[in-house]
Amino acid sequence: MSDHHVAITEFETREELAQALADQTADALRSAISDGGAATLAVSGGSTPKLYFQKLSLAELDWESVTVTLVDERWVPESSERSNARLVKQNLLQNEAHAASFVPLYTGAATPEEGIHEVAERVADMSGPITVAILGMGDDGHTASFFPGGDRLAYAIDPTSHLLVSPMRAEAAGEPRITLTLPVLLAATMLVLHVEGAGKKKVLETALAGKDANKMPIRAVVAHAPHPLQIVWAP
Numbered sequence: 001m002s003d004h005h006v007a008i009t010e011f012e013t014r015e016e017l018a019q020a021l022a023d024q025t026a027d028a029l030r031s032a033i034s035d036g037g038a039a040t041l042a043v044s045g046g047s048t049p050k051l052y053f054q055k056l057s058l059a060e061l062d063w064e065s066v067t068v069t070l071v072d073e074r075w076v077p078e079s080s081e082r083s084n085a086r087l088v089k090q091n092l093l094q095n096e097a098h099a100a101s102f103v104p105l106y107t108g109a110a111t112p113e114e115g116i117h118e119v120a121e122r123v124a125d126m127s128g129p130i131t132v133a134i135l136g137m138g139d140d141g142h143t144a145s146f147f148p149g150g151d152r153l154a155y156a157i158d159p160t161s162h163l164l165v166s167p168m169r170a171e172a173a174g175e176p177r178i179t180l181t182l183p184v185l186l187a188a189t190m191l192v193l194h195v196e197g198a199g200k201k202k203v204l205e206t207a208l209a210g211k212d213a214n215k216m217p218i219r220a221v222v223a224h225a226p227h228p229l230q231i232v233w234a235p
């Protein structure tokens with residue numbers, strides 16, 4: 001897989017990938033804290049990042065200066081098995097990382113459209129650009145909650161948008177979603193796409209071979225990333 005917009009690192013095992021990505025994340029958080037006194041980490045949900053979360057939770061750094069938030073969220077309370085906040089609290093905000101602050105994207109409003117202003121304020125209040133943003137990718141080429149056919153996909157992946165967050169409804173999304181927008185993700189100091197398995201590698205190859213971001217929204221991240229998008233993969 002080669003494309004001048006991406007830099008792909010393939011690891012032998014998922015264990016090795018998780019440890020390397022956790023180490024790289026911890027280093028980036030430490031530098032942001034030493035440079036500006038604070039750091040922000042935005043992570044994706046789903047099944048892929050669990051081992052990475054567990055490894056990162058053990059990193060020794062000034063977690064009290066770190067704000068953790070989500071790249072996107074299903075519009076459900078933390079009591080739901082589908083909640084990304086629940087996944088992060090159970091796997092990342094443990095051990096050393098327990099001391100970090102967490103900014104949820106779910107507000108308790110009936111819909112993300114009703115909660116959007118509160119969420120936008122929460123994101124706006126986080127200090128400066130995101131230090132580290134970790135993306136996943138679905139088998140349909142979605143990332144964050146940029147789903148093909150999403151009702152607000154055009155707004156969410158518009159690189160010139162001033163919106164920080166967007167609601168999103170799409171057939172493949174399950175619940176209504178809330179997602180950081182593309183410009184917010186592209187502004188991250190460290191932006192990494194974390195994918196695993198042979199199937200996702202094929203999806204990635206298809207994504208990199210085409211241009212239509214409406215069909216495979218991960219393409220919008222690749223196309224507009226200010227420098228080659230870092231991708232980490234393990235079998």
Ligand SMILES: O=C(O)[C@H](O)[C@@H](O)[C@H](O)[C@H](O)COP(=O)(O)O
Nearest residue numbers: 044045046047048136137138144
């Ligand atoms: O809320 C979510 O579901 C994620 O943010 C989403 O974008 C995820 O990264 C992909 O769907 C991959 O999910 P898996 O890791 O489970 O394959």
